[in-house]
Amino acid sequence: MWEEIDFKAYNPHASKIENVHIEGINRDGLLVSRAAEFAIVVEMQIIRDIMLGRIRQHENKGQITDIENQVNFFTLGDMTFFNYKNREIVFLHPAMGAPMMECTVQNASSLGVKYFVRLGTTGSLNRAISKYSFIVTTSSIRNDGTSDHYLPIGFPAISSKTLNQEIVREFKKNKIPHIEGVSFTTETRFKEDVPYLLDLNKKYGVTNIEMESATLFSVATELGIHSSSMSMVTDCLADENELKNVEGTLVGVPKYQELMDTGVKRLTNAFDAILEAFSGLPSNSKRYKELMKEINGLNPNAK
Numbered sequence: 001m002w003e004e005i006d007f008k009a010y011n012p013h014a015s016k017i018e019n020v021h022i023e024g025i026n027r028d029g030l031l032v033s034r035a036a037e038f039a040i041v042v043e044m045q046i047i048r049d050i051m052l053g054r055i056r057q058h059e060n061k062g063q064i065t066d067i068e069n070q071v072n073f074f075t076l077g078d079m080t081f082f083n084y085k086n087r088e089i090v091f092l093h094p095a096m097g098a099p100m101m102e103c104t105v106q107n108a109s110s111l112g113v114k115y116f117v118r119l120g121t122t123g124s125l126n127r128a129i130s131k132y133s134f135i136v137t138t139s140s141i142r143n144d145g146t147s148d149h150y151l152p153i154g155f156p157a158i159s160s161k162t163l164n165q166e167i168v169r170e171f172k173k174n175k176i177p178h179i180e181g182v183s184f185t186t187e188t189r190f191k192e193d194v195p196y197l198l199d200l201n202k203k204y205g206v207t208n209i210e211m212e213s214a215t216l217f218s219v220a221t222e223l224g225i226h227s228s229s230m231s232m233v234t235d236c237l238a239d240e241n242e243l244k245n246v247e248g249t250l251v252g253v254p255k256y257q258e259l260m261d262t263g264v265k266r267l268t269n270a271f272d273a274i275l276e277a278f279s280g281l282p283s284n285s286k287r288y289k290e291l292m293k294e295i296n297g298l299n300p301n302a303k
Helices: 045-060 098-110 161-173 194-204 213-223 256-279 286-298
Strands: 020-022 025-027 038-041 064-072 077-084 087-091 115-124 134-143 178-186 208-210 226-236
Touching: 038 098, 038 256, 045 064, 045 077, 045 087, 045 115, 045 256, 077 256, 087 256, 098 115, 098 213, 115 161, 115 213, 115 256, 134 161, 134 213, 161 178, 161 226, 161 256, 178 194, 178 213, 178 226, 208 226, 213 226, 226 256
Parallel strands: 038 087, 038 115, 115 226, 134 178, 178 208
Antiparallel strands: 020 025, 064 077, 077 087, 115 208, 134 226
């Protein structure tokens, strides 16, 4: 099927690499003309569009260079590569839910990624957690299903302390409101056992519910990737007003005007902080250098 696709219609520098073995996984027919060590993924297209605009703003100021869009034929999504302070970064297609996050992390590993950040939204389980503040997830309760294929039953899904520390440092520096907490990763979007979730908060201090963190941490653990999940609070299950289906509003979906007025600024600040955190982490990992050597050997025009 690969020969039937006009790759240059998507990217004039695209090359076909057959039988690429990365982290023990065969990526037969992987299309890539660029690698990256750092990755950011969001869960919603509207957030990705906003962040793409931010990337262009940085480019106009000369802070970001070498922007290139490519098509990921495994997830049927687009990827945006760019360079920030000598760090090769890929901004991935939105990934909502466990199976999509699994695919995204696996494919990021194939690109040489060693540091992976989810920038998403979440519902808090305590009114004391301010809306549009961030929860830096230290670990996640695994109710996602997918993580069972990666970690033993009962083993926790844990984020990277190294990556979290760098991001938290930047959050503090830029006065981005945040707390650290344990999340509950669910496998369903429209079914929530609210009394059970609120009891988890009351008894064990679980801070929030989302759909991707446990999967991200579990897959990353197997692949040897540093992973973090930064969740902006958009609703609160402990607030009875949030649970009322007023005028068809879905729980967990940000109110559009609020998102535009407050959420966008917070997300943009968090995105910038993550980029700066990347610049403080070591680069040129062995896997990245091997992949770049392989790419350059097949495609002299590759980055």
